[in-house]
Amino acid sequence: MQTQPADFVLIDREGPIAILTLNDPDARNALSGPAQWNALVEACAALQRDASVKVVILTGAGSAFCAGGNVKNFRDRRGLAEGDGMQIRENYRNGIQRIPLAFYQLDVPTIAAVNGPAIGAGCDLACMADIRIASDKAVFAESFVKLGLIPGDGGAWLLQRVVGYARAAEMSFTGDALDAQAALAAGLVNQVVAPEALMDAALALARRIAANPGQALRMTKRLMRESQTSRLDTVLELSAAYQALTHTSPEHAEAVEGFLAQRSAAGKRP
Numbered sequence: 251m252q253t254q255p256a257d258f259v260l261i262d263r264e265g266p267i268a269i270l271t272l273n274d275p276d277a278r279n280a281l282s283g284p285a286q287w288n289a290l291v292e293a294c295a296a297l298q299r300d301a302s303v304k305v306v307i308l309t310g311a312g313s314a315f316c317a318g319g320n321v322k323n324f325r326d327r328r329g330l331a332e333g334d335g336m337q338i339r340e341n342y343r344n345g346i347q348r349i350p351l352a353f354y355q356l357d358v359p360t361i362a363a364v365n366g367p368a369i370g371a372g373c374d375l376a377c378m379a380d381i382r383i384a385s386d387k388a389v390f391a392e393s394f395v396k397l398g399l400i401p402g403d404g405g406a407w408l409l410q411r412v413v414g415y416a417r418a419a420e421m422s423f424t425g426d427a428l429d430a431q432a433a434l435a436a437g438l439v440n441q442v443v444a445p446e447a448l449m450d451a452a453l454a455l456a457r458r459i460a461a462n463p464g465q466a467l468r469m470t471k472r473l474m475r476e477s478q479t480s481r482l483d484t485v486l487e488l489s490a491a492y493q494a495l496t497h498t499s500p501e502h503a504e505a506v507e508g509f510l511a512q513r514s515a516a517g518k519r520p
Contacts, residue, residue: 257274257289258272258274258279258285258286258289258290259271259272259273259289259290259293260273260311261293261296261297264453265460266302266303266304266305266460266464267303267304267305267307267453267456267457267460268297268300268303268305268306268307268358269306269307270290270293270306270307270308270309271309271310271311272308272309272310272311272315273311274286274311275310275311275312275313275314276312277317278312278313278314278316278317278367279310279311279314279315279316279317279372280316280318280319280320280372281316281318281319281371281372281375281403282319282320282323282329283323283329284345287345287346287348287349290349290352291348291349291352294352294355294356295352297356297358298355298356298358302464303464304358304359304459304462304464304467305359305360305361305456305459305467306356306358306361307360307361307362307363307449307453307456308360308362308363308375308379309362309363309364309365309448309449309452310364310365310366312366313365313366313367313387314366314367314368314372315362315364315365315366315367315368315372315375315376315388316367316368316369316371316372316375316376317367317369317370317372318369318370318373319346319370321397324397329341329345330342330345330346330402342402342403346371346402346403347402347403347404349375349378349403350374350378350403350404350407350408353378353379354378354475357468357469357472358467358468358471359380359381359459359471360378360379360380360381361379361380361381361382361383361452361455361456362375362378362379362381362382362383363383363385363448363449363451363452364382364383364385364390364439365385365388365445365448366387366388366389367388367389367390367391368388368389368390368391369389369390369391369393369427370391370401371403371405373390373391373393373405373409374392374401374403374404374405374409376438377405377408377409377411377412377438378404378408380471381440381455382412382438382440383439383441383442383443383448383451383452383455384430384433384434384439384441384442384443384448385430385443385444386430386431386442386443386444386445387430387445388429388430388433388439388442389427389428389429389430390421390427390428390433390438391421391425391427391428392405392409392421392422392425393425393427394422394425395422395423395424395425396425401422405422406422409421409422411478412437412438413436413437413438414437417436417437430442463499463501463502463505464501465495465496465501466496466501466502469492469495469496473485473488473489473492476488
């Protein structure tokens with residue numbers, strides 16, 4: 251099944267796995283305006299509402315994952331760059347900055363299958379996923395500084411949580427690109443594969459994740475997100491509340507029965 255919430259984003263389903271494809275290969279899947287921003291935000295909201303979705307894979311059509319913003323718009327003072335300073339601030343707040351918030355609020359585990367260049371906002375988009383698998387043709391660059399800009403879409407927050415402060419600082423201050431192997435060494439991606447094997451690798455991982463109960467997956471992700479910024483005692487309180495919900499879920503009861511049945515069949519004590 252394939253649906254099209256907007257031309258820029260296609261959603262395919264393989265059972266509980268949703269595949270989001272950025273679908274503007276001629277523009278290298280750039281996040282250039284409201285149509286692109288809205289499509290991603292709306293896709294995240296739809297997937298959050300759909301309890302049957304256990305894993306999301308995000309990838310790009312064509313040769314690029316996402317080329318970031320439209321540099322011609324910056325030159326012509328259109329889109330994000332339109333208006334005076336106050337208006338530009340609101341352009342970001344009401345525009346592209348809705349994307350990191352949408353992904354942060356998405357409780358479903360997310361894999362970025364980075365098929366090609368992920369530049370500027372495209373690099374940040376990859377960092378919005380929980381896990382990244384890269385084609386060996388992928389290139390990553392936190393390149394805003396080379397245009398005299400700062401990471402306006404949350405990259406200063408996102409990137410250092412993936413690769414650590416020092417590595418993120420080097421990428422952000424130089425704007426230099428990392429190829430796939432350098433990204434792997436930096437911890438920016440979990441795995442590098444040949445281009446033709448990228449989606450197979452992403453789907454294999456997605457299927458391993460999707461084998462687990464969906465609500466436990468969503469609560470585990472939310473707990474990990476909250477743990478990034480909360481105190482231990484706060485996280486323990488939230489963990490107790492979430493655990494109370496999972497202990498009384500039919501998915502937990504079914505999983506326990508299956509586990510005990512397997513141990514019994516193997517001749518082990520419960």
